[in-house]
Amino acid sequence: MAILKVNNLSKSFGNVKAVQGVNFEAAEGEVLSLLGPSGCGKTTTLRCIAGFENPDVGEIHLDNRKITTIPPEKRGIGMVFQNYALWPHMTVYGNLAFGLQIRKVPKDEITKKIKKVLGMVQLEGYENRYPRQMSGGQQQRIAMARALVFEPEIMLLDEPLSNLDAQLREEMRFEFTELQRKLGITAIYVTHDQAEALVISDKIVILDQGKIVQSGSPKEIYSSPKNKFVAGFIAVTSFIDGRIDSFTEEKKKVIVKTDDGLVIHGFNNSFDIGKKVSVAMRMNVIKFIQDENKSDKNTVNIFKGKIIQSSYLGNIIDYKIKVGNWEVRTKSDAKYNFKVGEEVTFYLSPEDIIVTREE
């Protein structure tokens, strides 16, 4: 298994700068996710690694081998495509055998290897099916098997699960992780689904407009997104912009003031006073207070707002609340049944608030 190093990679198409100075390293047996919105350069980065695009600048190393300019077929990299790209005129056996035949593997060994890899993806006995005779999920597994059967040192996956329905996608996430752990293969995984990235990755690289915005472990990224963009990508749904006003005595809590006079307490001491910041909140941060007299234990972070939208989702309700000039969202227990237009009081727990850079 191998270490992949990408150094200062840049690639433009005409005047579109698809990838600009990207650096990352995937350690042996690690899953590294490239995460970002549509058009941020994930596929382009992956295609440069696979050898389907020539980078304008930068180098790619697989272990100590510089692979930047060698043709794709000589790189020994397995690839899983978004649309699977199974060969429609070949059976599963044909699809899986192709790479082995090229490597002049003896026929009985090919059959054995195919049997083994089909076992790994839980499709024993599917050798004689054609791709069109299989469901999307099964095709996906065959695509995975095809990328693994010739035992590459590293595999690349471009949104491999994005064509599957939500439930199957979740199942396949776990299957992928299990298989990858078992084989110990290094994997570069492209996705625009943050939940997927958080579950499967050892390292996440967040891209925006061809540049890396932040990289780190899923935990790092989830708990301390570097700026509003990253936060917005990692399940943050509400933002209130303001400035650092002051710190509490032990410099533990930071106090943020907005232009319209809201005062919000949170935990983050990495900014200077006066710095423009954004208070980022996930769906679970806002807690309604129905009987104000009972909530004497909290003296800060209590706000009054007005419900401006409510969506009923069964056991939970998704509310949009107007507070000052801001709109925030929360998912709350259906026992709070507020009407649109109703005044509400809520509390923000400082531990769950993320104070992050505004841009």
Next chain:
Amino acid sequence: MQKSVFRKTIEIIIFTVFIFFLFAPLLSLVIWSVALRWYWPHTLPQEIGFDYWLQALGITKSLTLGAVNVVPAFLLSLGIAIIVVIITMAIAIPAGYSLAKLKIPALLKGIILILFLLPRAFPQLPVFLNLMLMFNKIGLTGTVFGVILVHLVVGLVFAVWITASTFSSIPPELEEAARSVGATRLKAFFKVTLPISTPGLVASAVFVFLTSMDEFTGTFFVGLPFVTTLPMTLYTASGSNIQFASVIAILLLIPSILFMIVIQKFLKAEHLGGMGG
């Protein structure tokens, strides 16, 4: 998925062409070809027989019917068509592939396509007249080689367009997947792209074949008087002798119909081959 829609479309087009353009006229041609006496206002001939057929196929000889042996012309047409198909496809496959798959700048691509289209963009008569004058200088008029060249010009236009669109309808990932498992560009082409594009390529070859069998204007200017293809004999006969002209017309249609049936079978077999595992 895309492919089967593509195939279906081709099948439907072929069938429609078959029904509308072949069957109705064919029936009237068949009747005419065996009509020995047919005067207005009778709906069917008063006297029928195979005299014109026997004459045209060189089995009997008679001076009264005004028909001649067309077997040599038929074989010549067939031979020319086969050679034209082979050469055209040998050029059109790499040309179409390059246009569809290689990173050729859009401007250059446009220029190449226009170059291929150019001979068709002008009225045919002046183009071929010019060609005849050019061929005259280098001694190609009246030769089979000259006629083949003319048919190539006509056939290539269609062939390059059809092959280019066939190749570009194949998702590039299929070839990329082949390369990622270790296939060179050439191997990926022969093992993946070519087999998948076979229906489109066969359709293109059939088209070229039919175009060559039918080609008239160019052959008229470049080939006559020494190269007499079947359409030339048809032209000569059509003015004076409807029965003989009908025989030739049917002879012209036979290879076309055979080809249609073959391609129809072929497309079906391809389809079923995939379905039944």
